[in-house]
Amino acid sequence: MTDAKTASRAWMRAQSRVGRRTALPVVAFGLLGIALATGQAACAGVALQTALAPASSPVPWIALAGFALFAVLRAGLTLLSERAAFEAGATARRRLRTDALTRLLAAGPALLRERHSGELTSVVVDRIEALDGLFARWMPAATLAIAGPVLIVLVAAIADWKAALVLAGAGLLVPFAMALSGIGAAVAAKRQFAALGHLQARFLDRVRGIATIVMHGRAGDEAVALGAAADELRRRTMRVLRVAFLSSVALDLAMALALILIALRYGAQLMEGRLDNPGTALFVLLLVPEFFAPLRGFAAAYQEKFHAGAAADALVTLPPPPEPAPDLPVRTVEARGLTVAFEDVRLTWDEQRGPALDGLSFRVPAGEILVLAGPSGAGKSTVMEILLGFVRPQSGRVTFNGADVSTLVPQALARMTAWIGQRPMLFAGTIRENIRFARPEATDAEVDEAARLARVDSFAATLPKGLDTVVGEGGYGLSGGQAQRVAIARAFLKNAPLLLLDEPTVHLDPATEAEVLESLRRLTIGRTVILASHSSAAHSFGGRRLDLRAGRAAAAA
Template identity: 40%
Template sequence: MKPAERRLRRELPVVRHHLTTATALALLGAGLVVGQAGLLAGLLADGFAGRSPGAGALAALATVLALRALLAWARGALAQRAAAEAKRALRERLTARLRHTGPRRLAARRHGETATLLTRGLDALDPYLTGYLPTMAATAAVPPVVVGWLWWTDWTSALIIVITLPLIPVFGALVGMHTARRTARQWRLLARLGGHFLDVLAGLPTLRAFGREHHQSGVVREMADAHRRATMRTLRVAFLSSLVLETVATLSVALVAVPVGLRLLAGELDLRTALVVLFLAPEAYLPLRAAGAAFHDSAEGLAVAERVFAVLDEEEPAARPAPSPVPGLGTARLRLDGVSVHHPDRAAPALDGVSLTVHPGEHLALVGPSGAGKSTLLALFLGFTAPGAGRVLVDGTDLAALDPDAWLARVAWVPQRPHLFAATVADNIRLGRPDATDAEVRAAARAACADGFTEALPQGYDTPLGEHGAGLSAGQRQRIALARAFLKDAPVLLLDEPTAHLDPESEAAVTRATADLMRGRTAIVVAHRRSLLPHADRIVTVRAGVLDPAGPAPIAPAPAGPGPAAEGLVRS
């Protein structure tokens, strides 16, 4: 048994219950098989002897056949239910693990591979749970019952079955080891194909701008062809193993049938006993033959289970004491105390020994070149990134000791590229506060200068948006994100370049809305343009992971000329 199988049975109660139920149903099915063979052999023997079959025997045979059909239906229904429950449990564990993974580490993982794992990947467990596991239960239950009954009926035939029965699992194991390696490679190629295809779709505008879309089409075609070849090689092995197992099982049954026929001709065996042996001998081999075929169908599911457990085992966060209550954030003092952050993909530290205090109600602007560490500093206050050294303090309490959900409930974050979901405009705004009324949603949109274009949409606030806010401009998406922050009404506000990549009109609207949003709140703003600087109480420059005492860095010019207040702040 593979480690992934042991973990599935150990960590998922539904799999253990399913295996127990399948074993009980297999034992019941074995009893019905023996009963059917005995009744059918008796009826045929009576027919050859010229005796008419009794009504009771016919009714008993019909009852046994109906019970076998009902048992087959129940086994399939219970298996489908168990598979659905097991996949749901694994998806919940996997999504919970990913939810508690830092956004930077989550971004580092290939999104396409993760999406494939959660959808197509976990669906590959169906053959294991609905086919292989019940078949293995039948393999453990049916042959001993059948061989035991045959031993009591005709021990010679039972001895032949006992000798030949182990040949099937031996040949199956030899071919199965080769199949497992092939299937693991097939899954890796599928995950790689899914990840690369998603990356290509996400970056299609960039590829078109640089004229590289045809090249990437060829790359996707080559990866798909590699997956096709791996799939065909796996299928060839599966067909070969089926041929081997069927041949061994057929020869084994022949080794039982030929002596029975000779003994019947010699008068050493009565017809009823011979028929019972001939009916039951294939049933002894049938579960093993089915297990061989089910193994190949389930191999991909086990490969996926191994990958799921690998993700679940990745750097489990260390246990920490019970979270402390979040202090009153309206008067909270935010502080970085000698904080250093190292990202795995960068040699230089993102932040190196940074100390910074943000006073209650202060508006702090962070400026500096791209990659200097400004967004990392925001991620520290959000709790998305843990410092490698130093502490992040909220009113003197270490952020790591606070309840993260309670903290984030009192922080509003507007990223540089906000994510909008494939839902209505109102639903996207209501993400800031799910229990908000329609009037409150409209008021938040009005405060963020998002009401004008929203009401001009075909269905107003009920207009469905495409994925990532398709159908809206960058400035409109930014104002929807600001409306979320207005609706949340949190006392701490973190803004990551809210006016970047906007045209002059959109920038002016977003700047006005952002200035209104900052009023009365503690705000930290990452700024690459001048438009928000007049609304800052203090400007701090970040260069190469440290705070530069020399003063603010040059700011990128706004699309429209900056006002005199902005010019004065830049010169300061």
Template identity: 40%
Template sequence: MKPLDPRLLAHARAVRVHLAVTVVLGAMVAGLVLAQAILLARAIAGAAAGGGLGELGGTLGLLLAVVVARAATSYGGEVVALRSAARAKSQLRMRLVEHAARLGPAWLAGRRPGEVATLATRGLDALDDYFARYLPQLVLAAFVPVAVLLVMLPADWISAAVVAVTLPLIPIFMILVGMHTTARTERQWHLLARLGGHFLDVVAGLPTLAVFRRAKAQAEIVRRVSEEHRSATMATLRVAFLSAFVLELLATLATALVAVEVGFRLLAGSLPYETALLVLLLTPEAYLPLREVGVRFHASVEGVAAAEQVFTVLETPAPARASGRRTEVPVRVPIRFEGVGLTYPGRSSPALDEVSFTLPPGRRVALVGPSGAGKTSVVSLLLGFVEPTRGRILVGDRDLAELDPDSWRREIAWVPQRPYLFDGTVAENIALGEPDAGLAEVALAAQQAEIHDVIEALPRGYETPIGERGLRLSAGQRQRVALARAFLRDAPLVLLDEPTAHLDPESAHAVRRAAVRLM
């Protein structure tokens, strides 16, 4: 990512405000740096000339005020930067989640959930150093050296020339080091994302791994990936410390060069004492922001690498229908598939080929076929998770691609093969599609789905937490909770994707009874 990536300004409005405030504060700090050096040189020169406290009192008072103002400005800038960072991360996280939702389950299926979760949490949190420390220092690096040179030039053009010649060496070395660390940082971030994704997979599949006695093998894989991440992190830190040493050495040598030539001219009497003091005080201030930029950049590289991944996701084209403009959705009308074909990305053989049929309103229609025939693909097309690569789907006389996907899905109740239950209460999971529903409505839907008695037997009834993925419930009970969602939704179009698959006979019979009642 560039020092200031324009994509940050485009995707996070808080960054634009933060940048404007940072520029103002940077200009203020630059002015205070100059004022502090001028006043301090004047005070020391006056004291050396025999001036008393009465004569120097005004200068010392102003110097104290400038020092306090500089400290307050720096503190205020960091507070503002941290708040801006929090807002920017929140905006980027919201955009990431919204865009991932627009990309749909087909896009998410090609990625490990743990990697996406790591990107949205740990990855974006690493941007704190970028916003709060690196970006303000970058602004100071643009203001302070120029301001110092403008003050030094009329006072002592020789010292100004030495500083002007040596200053570019620091950013040149920073660029060289940055080119060397980019690949290392990206590898470090990819290993972290891989570690997060694999660890989540292991935790989710731990019971299965234990049954097949593969838990130790997976633990060894986690250990190996952790070790690779540790090694990559230490390699990056070694480069960071080395680059910090190089920058410090360059700045020290340049300052020493100025000090030597100023000392010789001061001894020769060709340079006033106050001017010499001013030059010696200003020279380190010219190099300091550039040195700090290098240090702060290495502290923020993980967040920069994560931001690159976020922008990669945000720049992934979403399906065209995500911007559909027709919010009025026709209901209880025929749905027609006309020569529909579907080929998933990365696959050569089509999942559907020249499929044509009609779903009449008010009728129960069963799609029957062997596993892999494309039944789930038809459901995914109707839900708008994927788009047909050929043909079209008509809802009444309107193309499904022209309808707003959110408005269309509000008219659908969907019960998949393996419904996902969230880590909340039973009532919250049933009311997922109708969050304003009362407990009485939730209980009625549960009764219709034949799950009410099971829920009442739980320790806290409908307020019982069921764990992530509904781990406290059996497969048949989870399926009936999904049916209760559909009953509560009371949508004109109900899609059941093999709801009795993988169920025992008793649970399958209960699900079939509830499904008949639902339709």
């Protein structure tokens, strides 16, 4: 816990250094606005003094024109300041979201062994969105809350140093009150984010499993549970708002106190006939709201810091950024004739469960097929994840044509590898778009040829718009065998020299399995293939068989 808090504070300090630079335009516009507000107050004071002077003209046109001009300029500066603040927040969010996605992509699917996808979604979307206020409002407001009142006090001291002391004293009361409310705000914000993450993870799980929920008649129970989670989030949010209002109340009381004391001072002078310059009195009184305006902005943004702190606690738990490429010449391999070798590879996911791979060694010559067999948990999927670059072995080497995969550019590794798993991931869109996902620059003719080779065209011909028929998320609208053929079409289109097949027919009926295997046989021609499967039909592919037991090679045939 201490390490997490230390990491969170270090992260906040680093982001503050970056944020101060982006906040400079907002601060500059804010200070100019304060200067113009001072000018408006001076014009109002001059107008009053001129109007009350015996020899003055009835209407002080010059002072009133100056007041109007300053008002227009302030409105323009306010617009520019809002735009600059938006850009500061948007720039920070883009940077942080890019960094977070880079970390998640570098960690790969192996991260889902430890973290719920709903939780990760909440971190990348909601937690980073909550940081907008830190950069757009909090950092400029923190600077203006010091520079603005100091500027106003200096101006007020020129006109009336006693009134300036009253302003300064009232202003010093605000930070103490806000600090007291801030302690509660930090705790409430963290609890609110925790409730939000819980609700999102639960909702995502239930949406994914909606068919199971309906089948078992649990829709009503799940609706009640989701309602309870949503109500918990509502209560946490209202607690944050209640604490946030405390700082606003303290600010209003301080401003009222300063206004009353200064008004009493000039009121007493007026009653005693000692108020020689009513214009100065009006000028100082008009400076009171301007003195507290930066503090009011600071109070409004005060909670953003604690929202950011709660978000930082989640962001620092993301995987570390990808390691830089080793200081070695980047290796290249031939596009065809790919030989794969494992040399004493070891990897452990969980120390308590023992090694997933324990000194595994094998070699697959170019153009040959290796069938990985063995019970569940023997290490077949771990081999696939290493070859796909999702995880690196803790010891040993994995080579492509003698080049260690750690020295290969990730993009090059991805181009050399095609993978078909147990449940292909299809996105909401047309079948053609899902096939083209493997190679976005492919032409329609190339997509059509891949669909023909995978026999996608045979069932697409029965659909309303053929390959341009829209399917739902996860391939909704297609059967398991049809979705698997779309995955095979992707592999045909990608035309990679290494083909990885991880239980590609596990969920298919025998007839569909036979059709899919026939398409896969065509796909394997001229490629190096590693197939992991329990299916006896899949083992009819031929090639060499490697039995795995507890992460070791038990036998080869």
